Amino acid sequence: MSDHVRLVLPGPVEVRKEILEAQTAWMIGHRQPAFATLFASLQEKLKQVFFTQNRVIVSGSSGTGLWEGASRNCIRDDKRVLHLVGGAFSERWAQISQANGKQVDVIEVDWGNAYTPEMVADALKKQSYDAVCAVHNETSTGVTNPIKEIGEVIRQYEDTLFLVDSVSGILGAELRTDDWGIDVVLTSSQKAFALPPGIAFAAVSDRVLERAKQIPHRGYYFDFIELDKSLQKNNTPSTPPISLMYAADRQLTDVLNEGMENRWQRHLQMRQITHEWAIEHGFGLFAQDGYRSPTVTTVDNRQKQVDVNDMAKFMINEKQYAIDKGYGKIKGETFRIAHMGDMTVDTLKDVLTGLSEYLTKGA
Ligand SMILES: Cc1ncc(COP(=O)(O)O)c(C=O)c1O
Known part of the structure; x- marks a missing residue:
């Protein structure tokens, strides 16, 4: 490995x-x-x-x-x-x-x-x-x-x-x-x-x-x-x-x-995929509707209360992805999925599959 x-x-x-x-x-x-x-x-x-x-x-x-x-x-x-x-x-x-x-x-x-x-x-x-x-x-x-x-x-x-x-x-x-x-x-x-x-x-x-x-x-x-x-x-x-x-x-x-318009479009597509994943898994979206970022989704974890430390540990150890655990006063209550930079739709899907595996493991 x-x-x-x-x-x-x-x-x-x-x-x-x-x-x-x-x-x-x-x-x-x-x-x-x-x-x-x-x-x-x-x-x-x-x-x-x-x-x-x-x-x-x-x-x-x-x-x-x-x-x-x-x-x-x-x-x-x-x-x-x-x-x-x-x-x-x-x-x-x-x-x-x-x-x-x-x-x-x-x-x-x-x-x-x-x-x-x-x-x-x-x-x-x-x-x-x-x-x-x-x-x-x-x-x-x-x-x-x-x-x-x-x-x-x-x-x-x-x-x-x-x-x-x-x-x-x-x-x-x-x-x-x-x-x-x-x-x-x-x-x-x-x-x-x-x-x-x-x-x-x-x-x-x-x-x-x-x-x-x-x-x-x-x-x-x-x-x-x-x-x-x-x-x-x-x-x-x-x-x-x-x-x-x-x-x-x-x-x-x-x-x-790549072209700036194409780049913006790729980010909007990744945002859509991330939102759908979050909703499907019972999370909320922290940011106000209509103003949600194309580069980072802050997932609202207040209802579901997943252990973000444990999830991040799983992602590093099992999937070799470093994921975020939330920032500042909303750390843990939220976590962020970055779909930023040169990330591709395929990589994002692989990350989300890893997160899904964590969430369903032991269920
Ligand atoms: C919106 C925003 N502004 C400013 C900063 C600070 O930038 P830097 O860490 O490059 O000094 C950050 C860092 O995360 C940021 O996200």
Whole structure:
């Protein structure tokens, strides 16, 4: 038996062998012409998958770093930011803005619910904000928020930037940066991109750079102005994760060959299969109907009360799949089935067959 445990986690996700191997290309220096070629190639593909004409910053960090960067570059110290919160990750981003000394207001919905454009419209009528921060795909609850509709509301306010975390969404769930009026879309590599962890991307609008100029203390590592200056020369201010960039470049070639619409469709199909499996086995679906994520299903285990630790142990030991046991305050009450990244319908079916076997064993 191989010792390869296949990841069915909502990040890090399974990475295909070809992508892992792309990292083994000979090292180059980031001030050599070969690096500029790699950077330019990656940049051009990133723009396509983000559906943007804006620059896409490449960061040697996980997504958390770009949360901090977005908050620091977009929110002036004497202005306020509105965070839309409805799960563990949206909550954390609000904490990060606070940790950076920003004045934070929060709209909070119950975990499992989506935020609505009406909530945002009400808040913007009462108070002016430098930015509204939203999570596209709340990985803890399996909710995909209505970013397009929220963007339509925010666009009516000239000084309000729209910042979106699509760490577990983009490339699996539809997201169109420019058409939806988004100023920052940030994401990490280890989720819907199906890359190893350690590299993060953010599409950044000109409006953001204009705002950043008005903020004297943007920090250093995630200073979008400096990142943009280097990016214009197909470079980065500090040493980038070159091996991961090789992997990203290769992965995006494959993603574009699959086609973004096809990729979204594959995820919707996997969502459907997962929902049917959950209902058939007596589980609920935690996320609000109409807002259920194409990349991760949060299964409601409150009625059925399956021992998720035991189930996960079975899946590793008997099936060599690592599965999730739920996140944060809903751990155990829920568990998540990730259908993210390069997962295929066949693999998902194999995972679900394994889970069914666990559930019926001894019955
Ligand atoms: C929606 C969301 N945002 C942000 C993060 C944090 O990203 P990272 O772990 O890449 O720092 C995560 C991680 O799971 C996430 O799911």
